[in-house]
Amino acid sequence: MGRKIDRRTVIVDGREMVAIAPADFERLDASRRQVGARVARVVRLRQELHDAHARITRVRAILTDAQPAECVCDRLAAVLGDESAQDSSLTHPIRSRRRS
Structure with a gap:
């Protein structure tokens, strides 16, 4: 002081x-x-x-x-303003990634 x-x-x-x-x-x-x-x-x-x-x-x-089997990733990403929502691995998390 x-x-x-x-x-x-x-x-x-x-x-x-x-x-x-x-x-x-x-x-x-x-x-x-x-x-x-x-x-x-x-x-x-x-x-x-x-x-x-x-x-x-x-x-x-x-x-x-949301219905039990419904994917709401796109709608949640829109609400959250998540720019990474364009990444398909985030909008469809079940899809597996292959390494080259």
């Missing part, structure tokens, strides 16, 4: 204000920027969490509605 900020109450044009040293103001301003950056990260993480929850809900619905 930083040192305590020395402040003085002053009256300017009939309004009460607080005067602080320039170095203390710089510290306060830096803290404000850090808090702003952290808030932005929290907002972004909250949105990512919301998006993940929505995807999980869609995945559950797909799995619940």
